[in-house]
């Protein structure tokens with residue numbers, strides 16, 4: 001048996017949409033970009049039309065941070081157990097990333113740790129909805145509003161995942177989603193920026209097209225377009241938008257299949273938890289997941305390593321995840337001690353992700369689970 005960790009979901013519209021796109025001029029914000037925005041309106045209706053496609057989630061984060069007008073030494077809180085994108089965006093905007101520990105049930109930013117790290121210099125929080133499982137947003141938003149902080153959701157992994165009834169990415173001032181090849185819906189490289197505020201949205205639109213008022217020009221509001229603010233070139237390519245539009249036509253089916261595989265793992269692997277060999281990922285009542293990642297945390301690093309190599313030996317590709325930012329070569333420059341974030345370190349040592357994608361069958365999830373349970377009998 002050979003089971004890959006990732007497998008691209010192919011839809012029967014992929015080729016058709018791409019070929020039809022090639023008949024046009026590939027002009028930025030053309031027909032396909034418009035089509036994707038309208039497809040996304042079913043998920044993001046409560047953001048009106050205040051969202052835009054970018055060429056990556058990292059650039060969506062960069063744009064959001066740019067809208068925050070940080071001064072030198074302003075601080076932004078984010079989890080150390082994280083991909084580097086949000087920390088890079090803070091640095092680019094002239095701020096200082098301040099790392100926080102995580103919650104051991106969800107691996108999301110710890111609310112307790114956030115509270116202890118807020119200072120007079122703190123301006124924003126960037127929570128990550130790890131694995132497509134929502135942070136506890138009522139509590140997080142309350143903390144943020146009491147301290148006057150902007151919330152930028154890193155919803156990179158969270159397309160079509162919800163907190164109660166709200167789509168992830170629509171709860172903070174800004175939300176950033178990824179369409180990278182590793183994500184549930186993918187066009188190779190792509191992203192989405194959601195804005196709560198109309199003025200932020202309009203500024204972000206200018207930033208996205210070289211700091212110009214190109215949108216106003218195309219809406220007939222001025223007779224030429226020109227340089228109006230800080231900017232970059234962060235719009236998605238029409239070719240990527242064409243593929244994205246094909247992918248989004250299967251959004252509910254993709255989400256449904258992945259959610260089902262997540263449930264299958266939780267059922268089949270339950271004995272591990274009962275016997276204390278591992279903790280399965282938690283799905284709190286308030287979270288409606290999208291099955292982006294399935295992970296478990298073993299009782300020890302040794303057990304994790306033994307099970308991972310046992311799986312590899314059987315052709316099953318299982319993966320660990322982030323090197324915590326505070327112990328990475330770049331993150332070390334901020335002067336943290338390893339022991340500053342005990343849950344982050346424990347997660348780093350013990351977390352293992354198992355394959356989850358739309359080509360994975362329930363029977364395969366059962367087989368993978370059986371191999372793990374057998375591995376535990378050998379090494380546990």
Ligand SMILES: *Cc1c(COP(=O)(O)O)cnc(C)c1O
Pocket residue numbers: 055056057058059082083085086128154156157177178179180190191
């Ligand atoms: C994938 C990911 C990103 C980066 O997304 P890109 O679209 O590749 O820029 C950022 N943050 C998190 C949490 C991610 O999982």
